[in-house]
Amino acid sequence: MARKRYIHAINEALIEEMSRDPKVIVYGEDVELAIMGDTRGLLDKFGRDRIRNTPICEATLTGMAVGAAAAGCRVVLHMMFSNFIYTGFDAIANQMAKLRLMTGGQATMPITIIASYGGGGSNAAQHSDSGYPVLVNLGGVNVVMPATPADAKGLLKTAIRGNNPTFFMEAGGRGGEQGEVPEGDYTIPFGKAATLREGKDVTIIAIGSMVKPTLEAAKKLEAAGIQAEVIDPRTLVPLDEEALVAAARKTGRVVVVDEARDRCSAASHIAAVLADKAFGSLKAPVKRVTVPNVCLPYAPNAEKRMIPDADRIVRVATESARA
Amino acid sequence: MARKRYIHAINEALIEEMSRDPKVIVYGEDVELAIMGDTRGLLDKFGRDRIRNTPICEATLTGMAVGAAAAGCRVVLHMMFSNFIYTGFDAIANQMAKLRLMTGGQATMPITIIASYGGGGSNAAQHSDSGYPVLVNLGGVNVVMPATPADAKGLLKTAIRGNNPTFFMEAGGRGGEQGEVPEGDYTIPFGKAATLREGKDVTIIAIGSMVKPTLEAAKKLEAAGIQAEVIDPRTLVPLDEEALVAAARKTGRVVVVDEARDRCSAASHIAAVLADKAFGSLKAPVKRVTVPNVCLPYAPNAEKRMIPDADRIVRVATESARA
Amino acid sequence: MASSEPTKAQLLALYERMLLIRRMEERLRADAAAGNLPGAVHLYIGQEAIATGVCARLRESDMITSTHRGHGHFLAKGGDPKAMMAEIWGKKTGICKGMGGSMHVADFSKGILGANGIVGGGFAIATGAALASKLTHDERIAVAFFGDGAANQGVFMESLNVSSLWKLPLVLVCEHNQFCEFTPSANVTSGEIADRARAFKIPTRVVDGNDVVAVWQAAGEAVEHARRGEGPSFIEARTYRIQGHLEAEALFLAGGKYREEAEIEEWRKRDPLDRTRERLAAAGVASSELQGLDERILRTVGEAVQFAKDSEPADPELAFDLMFAGQRA
């Protein structure tokens, strides 16, 4: 174990997987000088046949990943901000997510797409969406949501080694956060939730960027005498329904925290799963703490108002625990 | 009242609104000869300054709608199949759904986008998605789901007269279905669900294309002594939460039927809303009857297996009523 | 020698492949009319020379992307008639196990990366395949077949830019059949499509798409250019869509009209098969020889249909295992 920054854990995973398998290539806009930080140093180590800047043409970058994978590469495509996933959405939704089924299993697509999501930096609506629910609905792509440096490293390595299109969603503006990261060849299987805190009074399910404020909230709740169980699904596709259902059953009181816009959010889906499969054990309404159905405003105070924070989580979890 | 086909009700609404307001324009691929049937005859009536075929370039067609609306037109854009919404998704998700907020309310976008969704025609995965959940998550666009000729006419007229981007989702392959359509200037307000059947044993919430098999199921349930309440939200954005919550409370047993893929579907969101706001009255798990997390296969038997039908709805509703 | 004349044997092989495509699709047309086929069928009749002339220049390991009108590309690149027919009939023995159908016939083992229901969907896939070939130095090239309508999708320009920039082993083949569904291409296309490729300094050839030799020659040069690592080429093959956009088009048109019978007749006179037969006669191939060929191919088609009919329907449950590799949906 060693303390590392989120962004460095990602960088390390990229270097390790590129060293491990010469078929791994990385491309995207400004990956060479690493505008997002995570691809820093790769060009010097691996050269332009392994990592290269592309023109600005997201619609083609996503489709190219399908072709390059079909031709034998393991593709890592960096899309910068998750809003640009929308720009390259056609090949994601109509090709990547469907080609394997449509070809009767012939197409194998070892593709990892990295994108940063979420607000907090006053980047305004076109640079702050948490655009993963639309990916989750597609069916044919994995969606992973690393909340810590360790998960970032372990999930990215699994994604790159895997044989399916996987969206690796970076929590925006969190690159500097530190955490313990296991040494060596550390991978994390998809579809395994992580219990971050044990508690008997209320179960808080926190997704990606919301794990941090949720753990903060759990501390505050404890001070108020409420023991919160905190669980992080870590991957939305595949989804560890069993673990989430068990966690819900444990307290009968559930709050799902998600930085996505509320309607058809990951929180909505998880709440729906629990309202079905954990119904018998529920003691209180299943609560969602999400971004309301607006785009994130630019002004810091207005943006802050929309993004779930520890206080909001505390308020809702307290209600739920007392309901 | 007069009996009309779904497709004719849409055609009528287009003709009436184009006659009513010279600022209404219609464009899209092959709208002139009406490949989807709904725009038939418009060219002869209104000429190419009002309706025209475009090149195949969805990414631009959706963005053009924003600009044409900003410059004073009321735009009706026909996208043919809902899968092509993905192709034009950038301007929908990054411009249309956000521009009004980002400009502090300056941008007014009277835009209606028509697209056909759903399976049943062996059109395979790229022509059969029910791609509206991704739109619902965007926040800034209305999404309407007419299930009957009357709703098709009333909701389309409201959409065209409205001042917000609205996706008018046609139930694929249903153009020939008939129903009573009120004469004259018939409009339906957004955000008002319709109760299609009264019942005390179980509440079935049916979306768009699923209304028909749900009503079929309700008949079969009745024969088995189960009284189903059937309610159709009609619009997903805005969503008539009150009516849905009231309908759920009435029986305490809820089944939501949606042709979208299950994860992050409209059904998931509605179930989540009820697990929160109707929790106190729920007597059984909130059930979803949706397309599983696969793309629709081509072979008729395989496609049929995936799309909810009356029998599946009956099975789940019966369980729920007896639970 | 790319632009040299084909030998008699080569010409015969080209003709045979075109004939196979034609007879397969004539049968599909009949079965579509008879209501035997589940989904929509877009026929390639009249355009056979293009797929055939191009694919005759490719190795099995080379890759192609195709369109919604993809039967010809599939067969020209060596796809199995039985497996294709069974696919279109929606059977478990289909090349895609009945999951894709007519618009998605593919055989990755033969470099056929798939017909595609998204107009323009093949550009980026072919470009990506060409990128992989270049980066892994495996000497394969990629060919993107696409229609004149697809050339109006922005992704066309994006692929021109990327492939030219990186000198990718890519051949872009525009099949200009003069229509996009019911819209004459002239109404939706500004300027010459070939000029779009020229703007990126990509070698460009405009050929008679109904003359298999002309296509074969242009493709030969383009393929060698790519194989030498000199980058992409663009070929525009001028042809005409003889059939409707899709079978049962009349149902959609409901009396509407977008072209004249006379125009179709004009183009029937330039049928690529007839013209190849003339060339064969000139090369001294006896009509009896062609007679035998025709019978052999009709047999192949008949067997393909029989195979499709005898096969089991698709297995619905399989879909859950086909969404992901080694992961259940």
Add this chain to the structure above:
Amino acid sequence: MASSEPTKAQLLALYERMLLIRRMEERLRADAAAGNLPGAVHLYIGQEAIATGVCARLRESDMITSTHRGHGHFLAKGGDPKAMMAEIWGKKTGICKGMGGSMHVADFSKGILGANGIVGGGFAIATGAALASKLTHDERIAVAFFGDGAANQGVFMESLNVSSLWKLPLVLVCEHNQFCEFTPSANVTSGEIADRARAFKIPTRVVDGNDVVAVWQAAGEAVEHARRGEGPSFIEARTYRIQGHLEAEALFLAGGKYREEAEIEEWRKRDPLDRTRERLAAAGVASSELQGLDERILRTVGEAVQFAKDSEPADPELAFDLMFAGQRA
């Protein structure tokens, strides 16, 4: 007369507008460095001649679409400095009520359809605006400003095709400043961007983007062409991005390097304001006159900043009413 020389008054007006843009952005640069501005700021310093020369040819009712580097376009088209500054400071009095910020400054009442955070996002919006003008015969024209990097987005080609096809009153202005973020344009651009427009038979002009008169003349012709209903034009204005891609670029680069100081220095020598001052001197404008102008503009900038500082922060709750017209989110 489009290509005639500007009068002394016109030249002075051009200079004044350029100076306003320059001084506003110099102040933004300082406030960004001081940490007074919430979001990212992309400066237009060195490119002022382009927005200024083009917008001087437009009517208030004409429409423009802009980019992430949009302050210059906003001010050149007549946007209010106070309202822009307040917006960038995230205040309720901002032109977008603090909801958009630097990347989204817009004033629809002046035809400014908005800066845009999506590279290439303006093409289709401008094309649609031009279509509406044509269909409603309102004589307005639309101008799309975009960067050399945006010219690699397929939507560029789509707009070229649609606007040429329908002869839309559109002017496409490519601001070739030689970089896309940290990537030299040459590394991601194949061929000449202007050739892409030529492929659609669109009149094309490549001009010195640091010479406001050259831009003004080219724009004059393009605007008249559009106003006469003869369709779109393309202008490539060659310039150079003096500032980093965004302020605080160094933080992103972390020591990385993508261009030489010397190159930047070279271009500083071609500063569009200096060159316009030379022209003014030649036209006999006294430096004292410019002195006064400079002071007036610095006052305007100072007042704008004061206004921004004194304004209330944005109203968060407003967002719920701003998502839709007459409908709460």
